[in-house]
Amino acid sequence: PHILVLHGPNLNLLGQREPRHYGRSTLAEIDAQLTAMAGNWGWTLNSLQSNAEHQLIDAVQLAPTQGVSHIIINPAAFTHTSVALRDALSAVAIPFIEVHLSNIHAREAFRRHSYFSDIALGVIAGLGADAYFLALEAIYRRVSRPD
Ligand code: DQA
Numbered sequence: 001p002h003i004l005v006l007h008g009p010n011l012n013l014l015g016q017r018e019p020r021h022y023g024r025s026t027l028a029e030i031d032a033q034l035t036a037m038a039g040n041w042g043w044t045l046n047s048l049q050s051n052a053e054h055q056l057i058d059a060v061q062l063a064p065t066q067g068v069s070h071i072i073i074n075p076a077a078f079t080h081t082s083v084a085l086r087d088a089l090s091a092v093a094i095p096f097i098e099v100h101l102s103n104i105h106a107r108e109a110f111r112r113h114s115y116f117s118d119i120a121l122g123v124i125a126g127l128g129a130d131a132y133f134l135a136l137e138a139i140y141r142r143v144s145r146p147d
Pocket of ligand 1: 009010011074075076077078079099100101102103104111
C-alpha cells in the first residue's frame with residue numbers, strides 16, 4: 001500500500017492555531033508519526049499540505065499515476081466549500097478517509113456540512129491529531145483483513 005495524506009488550508013499553523021480546537025501537535029510531528037507507522041508495516045506514505053485548492057486537486061489527480069492506494073484527507077475549510085476537490089476524489093476513485101481534529105458537529109453550524117463525507121470510506125472527527133493515526137490504522141485493518 002502507498003498512502004497519500006493531504007492537509008488543507010491553515011493546517012501548516014497547527015500547534016499555534018487555536019489549540020483549544022486543534023491541539024498542540026504540529027503538522028511536522030503528525031507527518032513524522034504517520035511516516036513511522038507506515039514504515040513499520042513496510043508501507044510508503046507521502047504527505048502534502050497546501051493553502052491552495054488547485055494544489056490539492058493536482059495531487060489527487062496525480063495519485064493514480066503514483067500508485068496511491070488510499071488517501072487520508074483533512075480538507076480543513078475546503079470541507080465546507082469545495083465541490084472541485086470532491087469531484088477530483090470522485091474522479092480518481094481512490095478510497096479515502098476524511099479526518100478533522102475538531103468535532104465539526106459541535107461548532108458553528110456552517111461546519112456541520114461536508115462536501116466529502118458521503119463519498120468517504122469513513123469520517124473521523126473530534127479526537128485531535130489521533131484522527132490521522134486512527135485513519136491509518138483503519139486502512140491497515142482493512143488491508144490485512146482476509147475476505
Ligand atoms: C478542520 C475543521 C474545519 O472546519 C476547519 O476549517 C479547519 C480544520 C479540523 O481539522 O477540525 O481548518 O478540518
